[in-house]
Amino acid sequence: MRLPDARAHLLTNATADRYRRTLMDGVERVAARIATTERPFTGITPDRLAAEVGAVDLDRPLGDPLAALDELENVYLRDAVYFHHPRYLAHLNCPVVIPAVLGEAVLSAVNSSMDTWDQSAGGTLIERRLVDWTAARIGFGPAADGVFTSGGSQSNLHALLLAREEALAAVALPRAEVLPRLRILASAAGHFSVQKSAKLLGLAPDAVVTVGVDADRRMRPGALHRELVRCRERGQIVMAVVATAGTTDFGSIDPLPAIAEQCAAAGAWLHVDAAYGCGLLVSPTRRHLLAGIERADSVTVDYHKSFFQPVSSSALVVRDRQALRHATYHADYLNPARMAEQRIPNQVDKSLQTTRRFDALKLWMTLRIMGADAIGALFDDVVDRAAAAWDMLAEDPRFEVVTRSSLSTVVFRYLPTGPGRVHADAVNLHAREALAASGAAVVAATKVDGRHFLKFTLLNPETTVEDIAVVLELVARHAGHYIDRVTTPMLACNAR
Numbered sequence: 001m002r003l004p005d006a007r008a009h010l011l012t013n014a015t016a017d018r019y020r021r022t023l024m025d026g027v028e029r030v031a032a033r034i035a036t037t038e039r040p041f042t043g044i045t046p047d048r049l050a051a052e053v054g055a056v057d058l059d060r061p062l063g064d065p066l067a068a069l070d071e072l073e074n075v076y077l078r079d080a081v082y083f084h085h086p087r088y089l090a091h092l093n094c095p096v097v098i099p100a101v102l103g104e105a106v107l108s109a110v111n112s113s114m115d116t117w118d119q120s121a122g123g124t125l126i127e128r129r130l131v132d133w134t135a136a137r138i139g140f141g142p143a144a145d146g147v148f149t150s151g152g153s154q155s156n157l158h159a160l161l162l163a164r165e166e167a168l169a170a171v172a173l174p175r176a177e178v179l180p181r182l183r184i185l186a187s188a189a190g191h192f193s194v195q196k197s198a199k200l201l202g203l204a205p206d207a208v209v210t211v212g213v214d215a216d217r218r219m220r221p222g223a224l225h226r227e228l229v230r231c232r233e234r235g236q237i238v239m240a241v242v243a244t245a246g247t248t249d250f251g252s253i254d255p256l257p258a259i260a261e262q263c264a265a266a267g268a269w270l271h272v273d274a275a276y277g278c279g280l281l282v283s284p285t286r287r288h289l290l291a292g293i294e295r296a297d298s299v300t301v302d303y304h305k306s307f308f309q310p311v312s313s314s315a316l317v318v319r320d321r322q323a324l325r326h327a328t329y330h331a332d333y334l335n336p337a338r339m340a341e342q343r344i345p346n347q348v349d350k351s352l353q354t355t356r357r358f359d360a361l362k363l364w365m366t367l368r369i370m371g372a373d374a375i376g377a378l379f380d381d382v383v384d385r386a387a388a389a390w391d392m393l394a395e396d397p398r399f400e401v402v403t404r405s406s407l408s409t410v411v412f413r414y415l416p417t418g419p420g421r422v423h424a425d426a427v428n429l430h431a432r433e434a435l436a437a438s439g440a441a442v443v444a445a446t447k448v449d450g451r452h453f454l455k456f457t458l459l460n461p462e463t464t465v466e467d468i469a470v471v472l473e474l475v476a477r478h479a480g481h482y483i484d485r486v487t488t489p490m491l492a493c494n495a496r
């Protein structure tokens, strides 16, 4: 390719027209695909798709966007998993709101980087406004601050880094002596990023202590109290209690006021992981479920879960901005200390990342076009739908359903009767796989007390009660076929 041709692909003042045409071609392609998606997934196997992707010669460019889009149909668009389809009921993936997609297109074209003011200007101020806005929704005071991150896992890691440093600063002993004594208390229903963070933070292998839960999978304050006492007796230092406001599996919300009370008494950092439950911050009817969150030291919010934002969009918000200093480093080439003295707002002073996307713009466009109440109403819809799904399952003798979620998950399993009963685990595993392979619907799987269960995570307001009923029939049918196979000796023989 000659140099002038290559330059024609750069987005510059000379190529604005090409940018417009190319993007329109892409938008047309995606719009057509989204409008005509009949199933959430085609059920293609990794091997078959790998052959298509592997056959592309990356050293032979097609030159033409339309040709590349045609090829993209085969390697991606045709077989992608579509979260906007009403029978995608699996993980914490939301359909996205159009204002946020508009923000995404703008932010990647302008390509601001959020590390320093001199790479973003207005982007920095917009992100700060949104952090302040979120902090106010949480109920934090004027000392609050925070930063956007890539996701809940990173927000949790960041929070626990701050908590670790605060704990280390509070005891006048060498770090090496204190580190192995640090403990994090979290319930078993908490997110695995807490364990990963503990490892990254150099804590002991057994640093994360599991606190017992009640029948609704919420942390028991009595159990928390016992673990706090036990840690103290063993000479361990509780650097953080992680409460979850919306557990990934059960949508359960730990009793925040009682936990905050104990953290205050024990002098422990309270981190509230609201990666999933943050949608309640804008719910017109359910904000009270987060009562007590304002007493946290740090909060994780994932806008890309319950604010209907495209990946990625998350934030860590802290009650007292002083804590953010633990991630502050100055570099002559980027953010020399004198800039802070001049009060030049450099977000890198608070962030674990350096070059960073202007993800905040998506939420900004969402709030400016739709508003917070509209987002909250969408989230309320899916929470209502999950309650209806739970009722439906509770009345259906073919299924067993566990704890009623405060949010939008439903954990259940098909319960075979008679001789099939011993195969309950395998039946549910099979039903999920067969359903995904058919592409008719996608549901998730998890384990409850060692047994295999299925899970709906509802985040699409377009999913109707009827959709849910249809998916349950499909689950029952796949389960029935499997039971027939394993309990009919002839058929079992043939299957082998």
Ligand SMILES: *Cc1c(COP(=O)(O)O)cnc(C)c1O
Residues within 6 Å of the ligand: 092, 150, 151, 152, 153, 154, 156, 190, 191, 193, 244, 246, 247, 248, 273, 274, 275, 276, 302, 314
């Ligand atoms: C999804 C989730 C996370 C992790 O967030 P990512 O954005 O996937 O990194 C953390 N905590 C909870 C409770 C979650 O549901």
